[in-house]
Amino acid sequence: MVSADDIKTILLQKFGSEVILAEEHTGLQEALFIHPERIVEVCLELRDNPKTYFDFLSCLTGVDFGVEENKFGVIYHLSSLPYKTQITLKVIKDHDPTDEALPSFQSVVHVWRTAEWHEREAFDLVGIIFENNPDLRRILLPDDWEGYPLRKNYKNPEYYKGIKVD
Amino acid sequence: MPFKTRYEQLTSAIEPEEMILNMGPQHPSTHGVLRLELITDGEIIKEVIPHIGYLHRCFEKHAESLTYQQTIPFTDRMDYLASMNNSHAWVMGVERMLGIENEIPKRIEYIRVLVCELNRIGSHLIALGTYGIDIGAFTPFLWCFRDREHIMNMLEWASGSRMLYNYIWVGGLFYDLPVGFEDRCREFINYFKPKLAELNQLLTDNQIFISRTANIGVLPMSLAINYGCSGPVLRASGLKWDLRRVDEYSVYPELEFEIPVGKGEMGAKGDCWDRFKVRIDEVVQSIHIIEQCLERLQKELKRTPDFDPRAKMPKKIIPKAQDYYVRAENPKGELGFYFITDGKSEIPKRVKARAPSFSNLQVIPEISRGVMIADLIAILGSIDIVLGEVDR
Numbered sequence: 001m002v003s004a005d006d007i008k009t010i011l012l013q014k015f016g017s018e019v020i021l022a023e024e025h026t027g028l029q030e031a032l033f034i035h036p037e038r039i040v041e042v043c044l045e046l047r048d049n050p051k052t053y054f055d056f057l058s059c060l061t062g063v064d065f066g067v068e069e070n071k072f073g074v075i076y077h078l079s080s081l082p083y084k085t086q087i088t089l090k091v092i093k094d095h096d097p098t099d100e101a102l103p104s105f106q107s108v109v110h111v112w113r114t115a116e117w118h119e120r121e122a123f124d125l126v127g128i129i130f131e132n133n134p135d136l137r138r139i140l141l142p143d144d145w146e147g148y149p150l151r152k153n154y155k156n157p158e159y160y161k162g163i164k165v166d
Numbered sequence: 167m168p169f170k171t172r173y174e175q176l177t178s179a180i181e182p183e184e185m186i187l188n189m190g191p192q193h194p195s196t197h198g199v200l201r202l203e204l205i206t207d208g209e210i211i212k213e214v215i216p217h218i219g220y221l222h223r224c225f226e227k228h229a230e231s232l233t234y235q236q237t238i239p240f241t242d243r244m245d246y247l248a249s250m251n252n253s254h255a256w257v258m259g260v261e262r263m264l265g266i267e268n269e270i271p272k273r274i275e276y277i278r279v280l281v282c283e284l285n286r287i288g289s290h291l292i293a294l295g296t297y298g299i300d301i302g303a304f305t306p307f308l309w310c311f312r313d314r315e316h317i318m319n320m321l322e323w324a325s326g327s328r329m330l331y332n333y334i335w336v337g338g339l340f341y342d343l344p345v346g347f348e349d350r351c352r353e354f355i356n357y358f359k360p361k362l363a364e365l366n367q368l369l370t371d372n373q374i375f376i377s378r379t380a381n382i383g384v385l386p387m388s389l390a391i392n393y394g395c396s397g398p399v400l401r402a403s404g405l406k407w408d409l410r411r412v413d414e415y416s417v418y419p420e421l422e423f424e425i426p427v428g429k430g431e432m433g434a435k436g437d438c439w440d441r442f443k444v445r446i447d448e449v450v451q452s453i454h455i456i457e458q459c460l461e462r463l464q465k466e467l468k469r470t471p472d473f474d475p476r477a478k479m480p481k482k483i484i485p486k487a488q489d490y491y492v493r494a495e496n497p498k499g500e501l502g503f504y505f506i507t508d509g510k511s512e513i514p515k516r517v518k519a520r521a522p523s524f525s526n527l528q529v530i531p532e533i534s535r536g537v538m539i540a541d542l543i544a545i546l547g548s549i550d551i552v553l554g555e556v557d558r
Contacts, residue, residue, distance in 0.1 A: 150230075
């Protein structure tokens with residue numbers, strides 16, 4: 001059984017101190033903040049290391065933290081089937097939500113295949129680009145939809161295909 | 167060269183002998199509004215590209231504008247065949263964030279488990295019955311719906327609604343069980359047990375059915391894990407993984423039941439027949455759980471006149487600032503809700519629903535390459551998806 005502290009030690013030994021930016025012990029579940037450029041390596045290590053074996057990606061969430069905070073994040077909920085443990089990884093980047101360009105994160109599709117649809121969903125609804133996702137298109141909304149509904153500054157469209165929505 | 171998505175690569179590289187065929191969104195065998203774009207060579211499937219989203223209502227956006235109690239009816243509408251289980255997961259998450267999960271009276275927890283397991287049987291009956299009809303057996307479908315009707319009636323009696331119950335509330339229940347519910351539930355169990363044996367005779371051990379499902383759509387365990395499959399789909403591949411046992415939530419630690427896994431009795435481990443059989447076995451286990459719940463609800467946790475199922479309900483639900491991922495074992499697999507709260511408002515800042523069918527559906531292309539079109543129907547039916555949950 002490994003705790004968040006053990007996982008931290010494993011990652012520090014393997015990758016050095018710049019990988020983990022911060023940790024969180026406030027809530028019921030412990031979380032580690034990972035450097036955005038290193039997330040794929042960290043995930044691969046956590047999946048394959050015989051001490052951790054996080055072979056199951058439960059959930060991947062894209063988050064817009066709001067207009068004041070200017071931050072976007074991707075949150076990974078990992079669980080290990082052999083050890084029955086869970087860990088949360090967070091990757092946060094500064095990004096202005098009013099910016100035309102979308103925030104970009106690394107894709108973990110090559111670690112867990114299940115991430116593909118979850119990342120497409122985050123792209124579709126929150127407007128986050130995942131580099132190296134082989135099939136990044138809209139998944140739940142129509143291909144011609146404008147905007148990203150789960151953004152905090154999203155305005156409901158007045159018209160859809162020329163028809164007034166109300 | 168500009169970036170081409172895999173979809174563009176696949177659809178632009180069609181050989182002269184290949185054909186693109188749309189299965190759905192109105193095809194009855196897709197179990198809802200799902201479109202499967204098939205690249206076929208004659209009857210052989212080269213590639214399957216699922217298109218989802220026809221039933222998208224953006225549950226997460228709704229949840230970000232409503233209070234926790236108000237969102238419960240929306241969770242009902244995700245996996246509409248197992249509404250009780252959805253709201254149970256949601257309610258558990260909110261109660262744990264508030265720190266009141268240990269204050270809930272035992273009777274309430276037992277009623278929750280009882281209705282959840284009834285709903286699990288109902289959901290599995292739909293899966294089993296419609297699977298029969300996918301394969302070409304009409305009778306099991308009618309039998310399953312006939313038996314499910316009893317469950318619908320009982321849950322309607324308790325909650326006032328046939329499918330979308332809004333029965334389990336944060337900190338309690340809508341109402342106590344109606345007087346006489348336990349006896350009627352017992353009657354149903356006694357009626358249902360021989361019916362299940364009949365269903366096994368008619369379908370499970372039927373040679374035609376076995377020929378259509380054994381060795382079809384074999385899903386190896388490692389692939390299932392990597393694709394995030396959960397529930398009966400993962401267990402049929404041979405892994406004993408049931409969140410009711412792993413997380414030991416609610417009163418499941420006090421209840422006796424086994425976790426059925428696929429054994430590859432009729433073909434390879436993790437084939438369509440195994441997935442079907444795991445569901446049959448789970449129905450048997452759910453019956454066992456229901457019997458134990460009824461036993462306790464009628465003896466040590468008997469109904470008392472002054473029992474108020476809403477007594478522990480918080481007046482205002484404002485969890486402190488945190489984020490929490492709750493998961494529960496739904497009939498389809500691991501249902502997860504991820505909350506981010508700010509500690510000031512009654513409305514969560516962000517909610518994400520991790521739907522089991524969403525992840526289970528994703529594995530379809532992987533196990534359908536090179537099969538016949540008719541086998542794809544068998545594979546899709548054995549995954550047992552509910553589009554209300556895939557699209558949310």
